C-alpha cells in the first residue's frame with residue numbers, strides 16, 4: 076500500500092512548485108503526504124516543551140508563541156536573540172528532532188536545489204488569530220549557506236517576502252496547510268514577516284496556525 080500516493084490523490088492537490096525568488100520556492104501541499112508522521116511527534120515535542128510567549132530584546136511581548144526541538148533552539152529575552160542547547164524554562168535539552176521532520180526537510184530542500192540539508196534546529200511558532208510576525212531577517216544562525224525549510228500547518232496566513240533592505244517592497248504569499256517554503260543562497264537574508272492571522276477554524280489544527288522552520292544553526 077502506498078500511502079503517499081493515496082493521500083495525494085485523495086486531496087486533489089498534487090504538489091506544485093512556485094519560484095518566488097532566485098533561491099526561494101513555495102512547494103504547495105508538499106507536507107501533506109508526510110502529515111500523519113508529523114503530527115504525533117509534534118504533539119510529543121509540545122508536551123515536553125510547551126508553547127510560550129517570549130520577550131524581544133526591545134521589551135516587546137511576541138504575539139507568536141514558540142517552542143523548539145533539536146540540538147539547538149532559538150530563544151529571545153531581554154539579553155538578545157540566540158540559539159541554546161537547553162530550554163530556558165526547564166533547564167533541560169530541547170526535545171529531539173523527529174526523524175519525520177528531518178526527512179521532510181531534506182526532501183523539500185532537495186526539491187529546491189539544496190542537496191544534503193541536515194537541520195540541527197527546529198523553531199515551532201504558534202499563531203492564534205491576530206498574532207503576527209513583523210519584518211525581520213533570520214541571521215542568528217552560524218552560517219548562511221544552508222537553506223531554511225518552513226512548514227505551514229492549520230489556518231492560512233499571508234506571508235510577506237521582502238528584499239535585502241527593510242524598505243524593499245514585500246511580495247504577499249498566502250501559505251496554506253501543508254505548504255512548505257524553502258529559501259537560501261542569495262535569498263537567505265531577505266526580510267520577511269507574517270500579517271495578523273485571520274479568525275478561523277481549521278479542520279485538522281483548529282483555530283490556529285503552526286509553522287515550523289528547520290535550520291542549520293550551529
Ligand code: MD6
Nearest residue numbers: 200208213223225269286288
Ligand atoms: C512564519 N516564518 O511563517 C514565520 N523565517 O510563521 C519565518 O519567520 C521564516 O517561514 C525564515 C524562513 C522561513 C520562514
Ligand code: FE
Nearest residue numbers: 211212213267
Ligand atoms: Fe524568519
